[in-house]
Amino acid sequence: MQLADIKRVLILGAGTMGQQIGLQCAMHGYEVVYYDLSREILDKAGKSMTKLASWYASTGRLTEEQLQQTLSRISMTPDPAEAAREVDLISESVPEDPVIKGKILAQFNKLCPERTIFTTNTSLLLPSMFAQASGRPEKLCALHFHDLRSNNVVDVMPHPGTAPEVTQLVQDFARSIGQIVILLQKENSGYVFNTMLSSLFLSALTLASKNVASIEDIDRAWMGVTGMSIGPFGIMDQVGLSTVWDITDYWAKKKGDRQAQANADFLKQYVDKGMLGYKTMQGFYSYPNPAYSKKDFLYAESEKGD
Numbered sequence: 409m410q411l412a413d414i415k416r417v418l419i420l421g422a423g424t425m426g427q428q429i430g431l432q433c434a435m436h437g438y439e440v441v442y443y444d445l446s447r448e449i450l451d452k453a454g455k456s457m458t459k460l461a462s463w464y465a466s467t468g469r470l471t472e473e474q475l476q477q478t479l480s481r482i483s484m485t486p487d488p489a490e491a492a493r494e495v496d497l498i499s500e501s502v503p504e505d506p507v508i509k510g511k512i513l514a515q516f517n518k519l520c521p522e523r524t525i526f527t528t529n530t531s532l533l534l535p536s537m538f539a540q541a542s543g544r545p546e547k548l549c550a551l552h553f554h555d556l557r558s559n560n561v562v563d564v565m566p567h568p569g570t571a572p573e574v575t576q577l578v579q580d581f582a583r584s585i586g587q588i589v590i591l592l593q594k595e596n597s598g599y600v601f602n603t604m605l606s607s608l609f610l611s612a613l614t615l616a617s618k619n620v621a622s623i624e625d626i627d628r629a630w631m632g633v634t635g636m637s638i639g640p641f642g643i644m645d646q647v648g649l650s651t652v653w654d655i656t657d658y659w660a661k662k663k664g665d666r667q668a669q670a671n672a673d674f675l676k677q678y679v680d681k682g683m684l685g686y687k688t689m690q691g692f693y694s695y696p697n698p699a700y701s702k703k704d705f706l707y708a709e710s711e712k713g714d
C-alpha cells in the first residue's frame with residue numbers, strides 16, 4: 409500500500425487523544441470514523457471535538473470554510489462492523505492497558521480489510537506487548553502523538569515484527585498530517601521526548617523532595633540557564649500532577665526504587681489536596697498567572713522552605 413491509498417482512518421477510542429488525532433486527520437483531508445463503547449460517549453466526544461475545531465478556527469489554524477469541510481469528513485459509530493468498513497489505517501487510543509489494546513485490535517483484525525495498517529498511541533507500553541494479540545503483528549506500529557493543540561511531534565516506533573514498509577508508510581502518513589517524525593530504531597518505553605522529560609522530572613522531584621532547593625529555585629535554575637519560559641515544575645503543572653504521580657508511582661513500585669517512591673509521595677500530597685496543576689488552576693503554582701510567568705521571577709528571592 410502507498411500513502412495515496414490511505415483515504416479512510418478509524419479512530420479507536422474517542423477520548424482526549426482520539427479527538428485530537430481524528431480532527432488532525434480530517435483537517436488534512438482524510439475521511440475519519442470514530443468508534444467507542446457507546447453512542448452517548450461518542451455524542452459527548454463529538455461535542456468536545458467540534459469545540460476544539462472551533463477553537464482552531466478562532467486562532468486562525470482553520471478558516472471557516474475549512475472548519476465546515478473538516479467536520480463533514482468525520483463520522484461516529486458504536487457499531488464495530490460499520491466502523492471497520494473500508495478502513496485503511498487505524499489509530500488506537502483506548503486506555504493504557506495491554507490487555508484492552510490487544511482485545512480491541514484482535515476484534516478489528518477480524519473486521520477490517522486485510523490491507524489495514526494498525527497504529528497505537530500507547531504512552532508507555534511497547535507494541536510487542538500486544539502485537540501477537542492484534543492478529544497482524546507485521547502491520548502494527550506505534551504512532552505516538554503529543555498534545556496536538558500545542559505541538560506537532562510524533563514518535564514512530566516499530567516492534568521487531570513490524571514490516572519495514574509499514575514503518576515507512578506510517579512515517580509518510582504522519583508527515584501528511586503535518587507532523588515532525590521522530591523514528592525509533594528500537595522499542596523504548598516512553599519514546600524519545602518523554603524519556604528525556606521523565607529524567608528531568610525525576611531530577612527536579614529528587615531535588616525538591618530532599619529539600620535541596622525550593623520548587624521556584626529549581627525552575628529558576630532551568631529557566632535562567634536554558635532561557636526557556638517554563639521550568640520542570642511548571643511543565644508538571646501543565647501535564648497534570650495526577651498523571652505525573654501515576655507514572656512516578658508505577659515505576660517506583662515496579663523498580664522498588666526508594667528515591668522514586670519519595671518523589672511519588674511528594675507529588676501525592678498535592679494530588680490528595682486536589683491540586684492537580686493547570687486543570688484545577690492550582691498545583692505547584694497558582695493559575696491563571698503563575699509566578700514563573702511574571703517578569704521579575706528570575707530575580708525574585710525564593711521563599712524559604714522548612
Ligand SMILES: NC(=O)c1ccc[n+]([C@@H]2O[C@H](COP(=O)([O-])OP(=O)(O)OC[C@H]3O[C@@H](n4cnc5c(N)ncnc54)[C@H](O)[C@@H]3O)[C@@H](O)[C@H]2O)c1
Pocket residue numbers: 420421422423424425426443444445449500501502503504505508512529530531532552553554555
Ligand atoms: N492524554 C495524553 O496526554 C496522552 C498522550 C499520548 C498518548 N496517550 C495514550 O493514548 C491512549 C488514550 O489516552 P486518553 O488520554 O485519550 O484516554 P481517555 O480516557 O481520554 O480516552 C479513552 C477512550 O477509550 C474508550 N474506550 C475504553 N475501552 C474501549 C474499548 N474497548 N473500545 C473502544 N473504546 C474504548 C473510552 O470510552 C474513552 O473514550 C492511552 O494509551 C494513553 O496512554 C495519552
